[in-house]
Amino acid sequence: xxxxxxxxxxxxxxxxxxxxxxxxxxxxxxxxxxxxxxxxxxxxxxxxxxxxxxxxxxxxxxxxxxxxxxxxxxxxxxxxxxxxxxxxxxxxxxxxxxxxxxxxxxxxxxxxxxxxxxxxxxxxxxxxxxxxxxxxxxxxxxxxxxxxxxxxxxxx
Numbered sequence: 129x130x131x132x133x134x135x136x137x138x139x140x141x142x143x144x145x146x147x148x149x150x151x152x153x154x155x156x157x158x159x160x161x162x163x164x165x166x167x168x169x170x171x172x173x174x175x176x177x178x179x180x181x182x183x184x185x186x187x188x189x190x191x192x193x194x195x196x197x198x199x200x201x202x203x204x205x206x207x208x209x210x211x212x213x214x215x216x217x218x219x220x221x222x223x224x225x226x227x228x229x230x231x232x233x234x235x236x237x238x239x240x241x242x243x244x245x246x247x248x249x250x251x252x253x254x255x256x257x258x259x260x261x262x263x264x265x266x267x268x269x270x271x272x273x274x275x276x277x278x279x280x281x282x283x284x
Contacts, residue, residue: 145260149244156240162233163207168200172224173209177238181223182215209233 146167154164165173168190175186183197190197201224204210208229215221226234249257 149241152244153237153240157233157237160236162236166203169204172197172200172204173234173237174241176210176224176226177234181225182218182221183224184221186224 150167150170153170158164171190172186175181175189180186180189183194183201187194187197192200201210201212204224205212208227210224210230211227212222213225215223245257
């Protein structure tokens with residue numbers, strides 16, 4: 129078993145975890161004959177599957193503009209994975225939804241993600257996975273826009 133460098137920045141571990149899940153998911157989908165998806169497309173699909181389907185909400189979750197979301201959605205719409213529907217809560221807006229055509233791929237992806245989490249539990253333990261869920265679900269507060277020199281040095 130490879131030992132991880134405990135001195136690394138948290139972001140490196142988060143990225144490694146994201147890589148593990150997304151690369152594993154893409155491999156499972158490819159093994160079943162589905163084409164690979166770009167990571168941003170995977171993230172968008174996971175958000176829609178989680179009930180986050182308004183472009184503004186998806187943009188907020190991914191930290192991009194609504195225009196970027198429309199650009200990112202275009203290939204998903206062209207490939208029959210998502211469609212755009214009127215937003216029942218906002219007559220001027222739209223929401224993304226899965227097409228019926230995407231059901232086999234979507235079902236496989238959701239089953240694979242659940243199984244990957246089970247595999248992660250078997251590898252690192254249920255308590256660690258539960259802690260990871262808890263930490264990631266916390267409100268981390270607003271993004272930090274600036275730090276003084278003292279704050280950067282940790283003296284404040």
